[in-house]
Amino acid sequence: MEKTVNIFLFGKKYAVPENLTIMTAMEYAGYQLVRGCGCRNGFCGACATIYRIKGERELHACLACQTTVEEGMYIATLPFFPLIKQVYDINEIPVNEQVMMQLYPEIYACVGCNACTKACTQELNVMQYIAYAQRGDFASCAEESFDCVMCGVCSSRCPAGISHPQVAMLARRINGKYLAPGCGHLEERVREVNEGSFNELIEALMEKPVEELKELYNTRDIEK
Amino acid sequence: MYSEKYQESLAAVAAKRRENIAMEPRRMTAEEKETLLRTYHPDYKEEEFSTLAIGPNKGDKVPHELCEMLHSHSRINAESVDLCAPDYECDVLVIGGGGAGCAAAIEADCSGASVMVVTKLRMGDANTMMAEGGIQAADKPNDSPAIHFVDAFGGGHFAAKRELLAKLVCDAPDAIKWLSDLGVEFDKEADGTMVTTHGGGTSRKRMHAAKDYSGAEIMRTLRDEVLNREIPVVDFTAAIELVLDENGRAAGAVLMNMETEELLLVKAKTVIIATGGAGRMHYQGFPTSNHYGATADGLVLGYRAGAALLYAETLQYHPTGAAHPEQIFGALVTEKVRSLGAKLVNSKGEVFMHPLETRDVTAASIIRECSDRDMGLETTGGKAVWLDTPMIEEIGGEGTIEKRIPAMMRMFEKYGIDIRKEPILVYPTLHYQNGGLDIDVNGMTPNVENLFVAGEAVGGIHGKNRLMGNSLLDIIVFGRNAGINAAKAARGTSVGKLSLSHVAAFEKEISDAGIVTEQKSPKLLPDYRRKVN
Numbered sequence: 001m002e003k004t005v006n007i008f009l010f011g012k013k014y015a016v017p018e019n020l021t022i023m024t025a026m027e028y029a030g031y032q033l034v035r036g037c038g039c040r041n042g043f044c045g046a047c048a049t050i051y052r053i054k055g056e057r058e059l060h061a062c063l064a065c066q067t068t069v070e071e072g073m074y075i076a077t078l079p080f081f082p083l084i085k086q087v088y089d090i091n092e093i094p095v096n097e098q099v100m101m102q103l104y105p106e107i108y109a110c111v112g113c114n115a116c117t118k119a120c121t122q123e124l125n126v127m128q129y130i131a132y133a134q135r136g137d138f139a140s141c142a143e144e145s146f147d148c149v150m151c152g153v154c155s156s157r158c159p160a161g162i163s164h165p166q167v168a169m170l171a172r173r174i175n176g177k178y179l180a181p182g183c184g185h186l187e188e189r190v191r192e193v194n195e196g197s198f199n200e201l202i203e204a205l206m207e208k209p210v211e212e213l214k215e216l217y218n219t220r221d222i223e224k
Numbered sequence: 225m226y227s228e229k230y231q232e233s234l235a236a237v238a239a240k241r242r243e244n245i246a247m248e249p250r251r252m253t254a255e256e257k258e259t260l261l262r263t264y265h266p267d268y269k270e271e272e273f274s275t276l277a278i279g280p281n282k283g284d285k286v287p288h289e290l291c292e293m294l295h296s297h298s299r300i301n302a303e304s305v306d307l308c309a310p311d312y313e314c315d316v317l318v319i320g321g322g323g324a325g326c327a328a329a330i331e332a333d334c335s336g337a338s339v340m341v342v343t344k345l346r347m348g349d350a351n352t353m354m355a356e357g358g359i360q361a362a363d364k365p366n367d368s369p370a371i372h373f374v375d376a377f378g379g380g381h382f383a384a385k386r387e388l389l390a391k392l393v394c395d396a397p398d399a400i401k402w403l404s405d406l407g408v409e410f411d412k413e414a415d416g417t418m419v420t421t422h423g424g425g426t427s428r429k430r431m432h433a434a435k436d437y438s439g440a441e442i443m444r445t446l447r448d449e450v451l452n453r454e455i456p457v458v459d460f461t462a463a464i465e466l467v468l469d470e471n472g473r474a475a476g477a478v479l480m481n482m483e484t485e486e487l488l489l490v491k492a493k494t495v496i497i498a499t500g501g502a503g504r505m506h507y508q509g510f511p512t513s514n515h516y517g518a519t520a521d522g523l524v525l526g527y528r529a530g531a532a533l534l535y536a537e538t539l540q541y542h543p544t545g546a547a548h549p550e551q552i553f554g555a556l557v558t559e560k561v562r563s564l565g566a567k568l569v570n571s572k573g574e575v576f577m578h579p580l581e582t583r584d585v586t587a588a589s590i591i592r593e594c595s596d597r598d599m600g601l602e603t604t605g606g607k608a609v610w611l612d613t614p615m616i617e618e619i620g621g622e623g624t625i626e627k628r629i630p631a632m633m634r635m636f637e638k639y640g641i642d643i644r645k646e647p648i649l650v651y652p653t654l655h656y657q658n659g660g661l662d663i664d665v666n667g668m669t670p671n672v673e674n675l676f677v678a679g680e681a682v683g684g685i686h687g688k689n690r691l692m693g694n695s696l697l698d699i700i701v702f703g704r705n706a707g708i709n710a711a712k713a714a715r716g717t718s719v720g721k722l723s724l725s726h727v728a729a730f731e732k733e734i735s736d737a738g739i740v741t742e743q744k745s746p747k748l749l750p751d752y753r754r755k756v757n
Binding site: 019020021024027028029030031032033034035037038039040041042043044046066067068085087088089090122123142146147149150169172173174175176177180181182183184185186187189190193194198201202205206210213214216217218220221222223 | 251253254345346348349353354361362363364365366368369370371373374375377378382386387390393394395397398400401404405406407408409410412414415416417418422427428429435437439440441444445448449451452454460482483513515516550551552555556630631634635638639749751752753754
């Protein structure tokens with residue numbers, strides 16, 4: 001018999017095998033998940049969950065698919081959180097701190113409590129990336145927030161009402177589009193394709209008998 | 225943290241690491257690969273396939289689980305749906321909110337069409353989000369679309385539809401530029417040169433990445449753009465049947481709210497199926513790296529409406545699914561781990577193959593190592609081999625893993641395994657549906673006018689196996705293509721009287737073929753509840 005632990009799903013007690021994640025424990029208990037379940041691999045942020053261990057005060061946040069159950073876990077899922085997503089035209093926005101003042105002015109009301117960072121399911125330094133955004137240092141904000149899965153737990157804990165993941169999303173798009181160095185070889189190749197520089201080569205491949213293509217493939221030179 | 229039973233093998237791996245790094249394993253010959261695949265690849269296990277008794281591909285073999293879905297009843301009674309009062313009307317209906325669906329929606333919107341996206345979970349709950357390793361494009365001076373073509377055509381066993389593959393490779397550089405212009409953060413050198421690596425089966429380093437969150441970075445950017453364009457997105461709502469018009473053209477869909485089961489009707493001038501893959505069908509009992517909703521829904525919808533499948537019998541088993549710890553069993557360990565220099569080694573610490581053979585060959589080779597050669601290690605889910613990740617730090621210098629594959633580091637760290645210092649246990653996991661609905665170069669199905677398909681639901685772009693990095697590429701190239709062409713087709717279309725007669729006709733086919741089943745499809749979600757009694 002496998003060892004079990006007692007967990008509390010929305011307050012109700014279930015005994016589940018100790019090696020399960022919160023997500024698989026819910027399924028073991030009989031839940032057919034529709035909300036709060038996405039990639040099941042820690043990339044999509046659908047399964048944000050908060051829990052407290054019986055007898056302890058600290059409130060934890062995690063992704064249900066990435067967290068193994070523990071004895072005495074009181075679990076509540078947070079399958080949706082009303083983040084504020086401002087609409088903008090990426091081609092028209094100012095590339096300086098003005099854009100944050102216009103779209104997400106609440107970031108300047110940050111009180112520095114660091115609750116966002118403590119709550120982050122990805123262990124990111126959320127308050128720090130908001131500080132970078134305040135200053136218009138979008139490259140640093142992008143780097144610091146890169147692993148964000150936009151689960152929204154940070155925002156659920158914020159007394160200033162900041163939608164951190166959306167602020168970071170804007171910073172990353174600005175960084176990717178405007179601040180990262182341009183790519184010469186890419187521009188050049190797009191131009192060559194548009195000019196039809198490869199048409200002849202491709203047309204030749206379209207017509208070649210399979211045997212010749214096999215020969216080409218099996219004897220091709222592979223870059224070290 | 226590895227238990228005692230792994231320590232002896234771990235010591236052997238560590239002892240041979242230096243020597244294994246220095247060694248360049250021989251690549252297999254074409255004949256060796258052929259024999260290996262026939263003997264060990266799951267696609268060649270005849271007893272795992274059944275023959276379709278009905279529909280456009282009658283007589284073809286597909287996996288049992290897919291055959292069952294294609295032989296199942298509709299979720300609706302065609303006669304009882306009121307087709308006179310649509311709940312939504314639009315020019316272009318996009319079914320699926322993953323990478324292909326979002327790319328299609330953005331382009332259709334750019335073309336001036338009124339677009340609507342329906343998705344059964346949230347927008348972005350898709351395999352795109354989970355693609356880690358990267359996206360191919362021949363944009364370096366030593367490379368060309370023609371070289372990319374040969375790599376992909378050979379890797380797919382010379383079975384790709386050439387006109388689709390030609391489009392894939394020729395439009396690839398522009399796809400990267402498009403993403404870059406939307407703000408996707410590709411890994412670059414200080415001068416803007418793209419950081420590119422090899423993938424299995426590539427002859428040039430053309431894998432572009434955003435750390436090992438490549439798909440997530442693309443997906444969240446596309447999602448943000450769809451929202452910026454204020455394109456209507458109806459989430460937690462599945463398409464459960466296509467609607468045709470009296471002329472047999474695609475003209476909408478019947479939807480079902482996933483939570484309330486309310487049925488809704490969309491009338492549209494053109495329809496794009498972008499429903500993704502099928503990992504959650506768990507073909508042959510394999511675990512999967514796919515997201516929760518990957519249940520081949522689009523194949524069922526299209527098939528019932530008369531669209532044909534191509535290569536639906538070929539699946540991709542990603543060679544390196546996590547085999548330990550059991551909490552992440554089947555999760556993807558990106559091929560980029562091997563691109564960065566990690567090799568596959570057996571229980572004795574021996575390198576048993578070149579780490580960058582194509583995925584099907586690598587998967588078959590691991591299966592051989594774990595079966596007939598008996599050089600695997602026991603895990604709770606079965607046998608596994610080592611992927612020697614510490615090699616990456618030795619080759620690329622300290623900090624390479626944290627910088628280049630942070631998601632992998634995080635995934636194992638949660639279970640006390642530091643992949644910078646210890647190797648990881650891997651075994652093939654169901655990863656990708658190579659086949660799908662047949663399309664022409666405009667993205668439209670030849671059999672059903674105004675029905676477009678994009679992304680993993682398409683068959684034929686890659687042939688019978690797909691190279692790493694060509695799927696993120698195809699969702700962008702063929703997603704955009706479908707969006708543009710569906711918008712164009714919508715301009716010349718006036719929709720006739722709506723009809724579900726194809727659903728009734730399919731039901732008749734089921735009964736005429738003598739198929740007796742209670743099953744309904746599409747599947748929509750897997751059921752992982754504990755079976756009691």
